[in-house]
Amino acid sequence: MQKYTVVVCDHIHEAGLKMLQDDEAINFVMAADVDKKELVEKIIPTADVAITRSSTDVDSFFLEHADNMKAIVRAGVGVDNVDIPGCSKKGIIVMNVPTANTIAAVELTMTHMLSCMRMFPYSHDHLKNQRIWKREKWYGYELKGKKLGVIGFGNIGSRVAKRAKAFEMDIVAYDPYIDPAKVTDLDMTYTKNFDDILACDVITIHTPKNKETIGIIGEEEIAKMKDGVVLVNCARGDLYNEDALYNGLKSGKIRFAGIDVFGKEPAINNKLLDLDNIVVSPHLGANTYESQYNIGTQAAGNAIEAAKGISYPNALNLPIDESKIPEFVKPFLEMGQKIGFMASQINKSKIVSIRVKGQGEIGNYVDSLATFVTVGAMSHSSETINYVNADFVAKEKGVDVEPVNLGDSAVYKNLITVKLTTNEGTTTISATIFDDGVQRIVSIDGFDNEVAIKGDMILFKNSDVPGVIGSVGTILSNNSVNISDFSLARNENKEALAVILVDNVVSDKTLEELASLEACKSVSYARL
Numbered sequence: 001m002q003k004y005t006v007v008v009c010d011h012i013h014e015a016g017l018k019m020l021q022d023d024e025a026i027n028f029v030m031a032a033d034v035d036k037k038e039l040v041e042k043i044i045p046t047a048d049v050a051i052t053r054s055s056t057d058v059d060s061f062f063l064e065h066a067d068n069m070k071a072i073v074r075a076g077v078g079v080d081n082v083d084i085p086g087c088s089k090k091g092i093i094v095m096n097v098p099t100a101n102t103i104a105a106v107e108l109t110m111t112h113m114l115s116c117m118r119m120f121p122y123s124h125d126h127l128k129n130q131r132i133w134k135r136e137k138w139y140g141y142e143l144k145g146k147k148l149g150v151i152g153f154g155n156i157g158s159r160v161a162k163r164a165k166a167f168e169m170d171i172v173a174y175d176p177y178i179d180p181a182k183v184t185d186l187d188m189t190y191t192k193n194f195d196d197i198l199a200c201d202v203i204t205i206h207t208p209k210n211k212e213t214i215g216i217i218g219e220e221e222i223a224k225m226k227d228g229v230v231l232v233n234c235a236r237g238d239l240y241n242e243d244a245l246y247n248g249l250k251s252g253k254i255r256f257a258g259i260d261v262f263g264k265e266p267a268i269n270n271k272l273l274d275l276d277n278i279v280v281s282p283h284l285g286a287n288t289y290e291s292q293y294n295i296g297t298q299a300a301g302n303a304i305e306a307a308k309g310i311s312y313p314n315a316l317n318l319p320i321d322e323s324k325i326p327e328f329v330k331p332f333l334e335m336g337q338k339i340g341f342m343a344s345q346i347n348k349s350k351i352v353s354i355r356v357k358g359q360g361e362i363g364n365y366v367d368s369l370a371t372f373v374t375v376g377a378m379s380h381s382s383e384t385i386n387y388v389n390a391d392f393v394a395k396e397k398g399v400d401v402e403p404v405n406l407g408d409s410a411v412y413k414n415l416i417t418v419k420l421t422t423n424e425g426t427t428t429i430s431a432t433i434f435d436d437g438v439q440r441i442v443s444i445d446g447f448d449n450e451v452a453i454k455g456d457m458i459l460f461k462n463s464d465v466p467g468v469i470g471s472v473g474t475i476l477s478n479n480s481v482n483i484s485d486f487s488l489a490r491n492e493n494k495e496a497l498a499v500i501l502v503d504n505v506v507s508d509k510t511l512e513e514l515a516s517l518e519a520c521k522s523v524s525y526a527r528l
């Protein structure tokens with residue numbers, strides 16, 4: 001069996017590590033405690049996929065050594081320390097885990113906000129460590145009635161705003177890239193004028209770190225702020241210019257700051273730590289058990305799928321303008337890749353052509369869909385294929401890829417059909433996503449089997465005569481193969497196709513036994 005090496009560069013939850021350990025196709029290397037230079041020089045060259053967090057920079061040094069790398073999974077949101085154009089140049093897909101730590105970051109932001117208002121860590125230290133009971137020293141301020149300026153109204157910023165509203169704050173949001181209704185529908189104020197944010201009592205930032213946002217709060221902005229303003233940053237260091245922040249805190253213009261992130265981390269020598277009106281944490285925004293469990297398991301699952309070429313969830317460097325792809329399309333793309341991968345296992349031979357048809361609204365996105373299907377179908381025949389180079393690899397290997405938009409679908413809201421032609425014949429699979437979000441095959445080679453696209457599946461085609469299902473069940477049970485789902489369909493030629501989902505890996509011996517049944521016409525096996 002082919003093995004893929006997944007290198008874990010930073011600590012992730014043990015449930016994620018276990019998933020990697022338990023997958024027989026994965027050679028798992030835990031390198032979180034390895035010195036970064038050694039990691040890059042000695043371990044990264046062996047990796048098919050790397051899992052990273054903010055402590056591992058994916059920079060030119062890293063990429064120079066990533067000669068086998070197919071994908072990088074950033075186990076978190078921020079990809080400011082990942083050279084995405086550099087990855088694209090090397091054909092490396094970059095994925096992140098975008099929402100698994102949202103709540104952890106939101107709640108840490110509220111913790112910082114409240115800590116700043118009540119100077120909580122300082123009063124705690126006074127009593128606990130200095131044994132001083134001096135209640136009059138610790139008069140704080142209330143959030144109620146104060147104006148909160150939220151810069152960046154995405155997953156985290158919008159949820160911070162909702163929680164702050166529950167504290168009876170007035171919310172002003174600045175985010176040029178959203179529909180203002182996202183703010184105004186919540187009875188909050190949307191502004192395009194950054195000065196409205198600077199006029200707030202408390203300001204919190206939740207944008208990514210990029211060219212536009214680095215230093216978005218600098219000396220000039222702080223000068224315009226109210227005296228006694230409170231600033232919170234649980235997004236990224238350098239969004240607030242650290243010299244300007246230091247001077248503002250030192251002068252008292254900024255009354256208090258709550259800071260989780262720093263320009264250079266670990267930040268043990270940062271001069272901000274010398275101040276008495278700052279609450280700090282060592283980049284803990286994502287550090288809750290819940291969030292790390294979710295991130296670790298999602299990152300591991302995505303790394304396994306990417307290593308095997310099954311799918312690349314949340315890929316950030318696709319050859320497609322993601323902003324032009326509506327949300328409903330993304331699961332179809334993922335499903336298209338799985339169907340391509342499945343078809344290539346059922347019909348194992350040199351691929352001649354891949355025809356991808358889209359019906360319903362999905363038909364408008366059939367070109368992107370064809371790219372994903374191609375990646376899935378050709379991942380067995382090309383070690384390096386991905387969304388970035390799929391068209392090129394297909395052409396190079398003489399595979400004809402044809403996307404077809406069929407317009408409206410008579411039966412399904414959206415339907416995709418993949419026809420894979422190889423030297424051995426054709427396999428045609430149609431699938432849709434129902435309103436419950438479950439991806440389902442609705443037909444295979446003209447048989448109307450309806451079955452979920454997941455796990456291990458046996459496709460058993462036979463003459464439609466009595467007793468076949470019983471014999472199949474007996475063989476599977478004699479070989480300790482447990483059936484989890486079974487779908488049977490027949491055609492007018494007196495043939496039947498059974499799609500059998502099973503709980504465990506099926507051996508060649510079991511497949512041979514099935515093939516030896518008299519009524520059997522063909523047996524194939526696909527692992528997703």
Ligand SMILES: NC(=O)c1ccc[n+]([C@@H]2O[C@H](COP(=O)([O-])OP(=O)(O)OC[C@H]3O[C@@H](n4cnc5c(N)ncnc54)[C@H](O)[C@@H]3O)[C@@H](O)[C@H]2O)c1
Pocket residue numbers: 077078079098101102105151152153154155156157174175176177178206207208209212213234235236260261283284285286287
């Ligand atoms: N401290 C932590 O551990 C921690 C945890 C999670 C996320 N983060 C950071 O928080 C950031 C935000 O996370 P998210 O999940 O809310 O991301 P998101 O993509 O959902 O939201 C970001 C928002 O910022 C807006 N934005 C972009 N540029 C802007 C600009 N110039 N001015 C105003 N708004 C702008 C976007 O339109 C978007 O709505 C991440 O990029 C990450 O760096 C930190």
Ligand SMILES: O=C(O)[C@H](O)COP(=O)(O)O
Pocket residue numbers: 053054055075076077078079101235283285286287
């Ligand atoms: O961007 C993120 O997801 C957070 O900053 C968390 O970073 P971490 O994974 O290094 O904790």
